[in-house]
Amino acid sequence: MAYNDKVLDHYENPRNVGSMDKNESDVGTGMVGAPACGDVMRLQIKVNDEGVIDDAKFKTYGCGSAIASSSLVTEWIKGKTVDEALSIKNKEIADELALPPVKIHCSVLAEDAIKAAVDDYRKKQD
Amino acid sequence: MASAGTCWSCGEKLPAVEPFCPECGVIQPPHAQENPFEIYGMEPDFDVDLEALEPLFREGQQRFHPDRFATHSATERRYSLEHVTRLNEAIRTLRDPLLRAEALLTLSGRSVGSESGGAAPQDPMFLMESMELREQLEEVDISADDAQDRLDHLGRDVQQRISAEMETISTAWKTERESPSDTNLESIAGAIDRMRYHRRFLEEVDRMEEALFEEMG
Numbered sequence: 001m002a003y004n005d006k007v008l009d010h011y012e013n014p015r016n017v018g019s020m021d022k023n024e025s026d027v028g029t030g031m032v033g034a035p036a037c038g039d040v041m042r043l044q045i046k047v048n049d050e051g052v053i054d055d056a057k058f059k060t061y062g063c064g065s066a067i068a069s070s071s072l073v074t075e076w077i078k079g080k081t082v083d084e085a086l087s088i089k090n091k092e093i094a095d096e097l098a099l100p101p102v103k104i105h106c107s108v109l110a111e112d113a114i115k116a117a118v119d120d121y122r123k124k125q126d
Numbered sequence: 127m128a129s130a131g132t133c134w135s136c137g138e139k140l141p142a143v144e145p146f147c148p149e150c151g152v153i154q155p156p157h158a159q160e161n162p163f164e165i166y167g168m169e170p171d172f173d174v175d176l177e178a179l180e181p182l183f184r185e186g187q188q189r190f191h192p193d194r195f196a197t198h199s200a201t202e203r204r205y206s207l208e209h210v211t212r213l214n215e216a217i218r219t220l221r222d223p224l225l226r227a228e229a230l231l232t233l234s235g236r237s238v239g240s241e242s243g244g245a246a247p248q249d250p251m252f253l254m255e256s257m258e259l260r261e262q263l264e265e266v267d268i269s270a271d272d273a274q275d276r277l278d279h280l281g282r283d284v285q286q287r288i289s290a291e292m293e294t295i296s297t298a299w300k301t302e303r304e305s306p307s308d309t310n311l312e313s314i315a316g317a318i319d320r321m322r323y324h325r326r327f328l329e330e331v332d333r334m335e336e337a338l339f340e341e342m343g
Contacts, residue, residue: 031250031253032248032253033256033323035318035319035320035322035323036322037326038323039326040256040257042253059261061264
């Protein structure tokens with residue numbers, strides 16, 4: 001399949017690849033996967049005292065669209081509050097990357113990863 | 127089109143499962159509603175004796191081979207092809223544990239869990255382990271001397287995980303037959319999902335082994 005330029009750019013130069021210590025209290029880790037294709041995605045956020053996401057890291061094993069979707073959201077959520085990050089919808093990701101219909105699930109995965117990371121972070125604050 | 131239960135060619139009443147009319151000997155269309163297990167004359171089960179299946183497969187292929195119907199009518203040729211196709215599709219399902227497990231879920235007639243895929247909520251611990259395995263695989267340097275050993279080791283590890291999932295499916299189906307419950311089907315659906323990740327991993331191992339082979343070549 002021919003990938004769109006933005007997908008290729010993120011695929012070839014993924015932003016914010018890496019990991020943070022998942023045991024730190026200010027780090028939230030989201031693990032999501034797509035059983036149908038066996039893709040796995042990890043998204044981590046580091047949240048400061050004001051509830052703003054200072055840093056985000058991801059690691060994705062999957063197709064170009066899944067990598068691009070997660071790379072893109074790490075860029076988007078940095079500097080946003082946790083609530084703002086939660087408001088990101090998969091459609092915005094899919095539109096930005098011009099994902100074809102068969103790859104929409106990759107953007108859903110990225111949206112779910114944000115939710116999972118925020119959930120994990122919030123559980124630690126309780 | 128003949129009504130079900132009668133020979134389409136001579137109108138004779140047919141026994142329930144009869145691929146050839148006992149009266150005129152003409153080939154009959156396959157029973158569309160039969161599941162892959164029934165097609166090979168077995169009870170739906172996850173544990174399948176694949177060796178016992180092969181002679182049945184070859185026998186069926188010979189019996190319905192389109193070459194044997196080359197001089198027959200267009201309808202008979204089409205039915206022979208339908209039989210052969212159906213036998214091929216059924217054995218493909220029976221040979222593959224993943225497809226076999228999916229067939230059992232379909233047969234149960236109840237839909238459960240996330241076997242259809244998508245981004246359903248899943249066990250984060252399992253995903254974490256999958257991620258760690260993928261990381262270990264990624265770290266294998268195919269130009270290093272121990273590359274083949276490390277790939278073998280990881281491949282065996284994941285193969286064992288697949289075997290464990292197959293064990294889960296087998297047990298869950300046995301329980302399901304004794305006392306049907308969604309819990310059994312959910313265990314099967316969960317095991318199918320996990321097997322998909324493991325298969326994806328093994329594909330990646332294969333891909334790296336090919337790269338390794340090229341490297342050595």
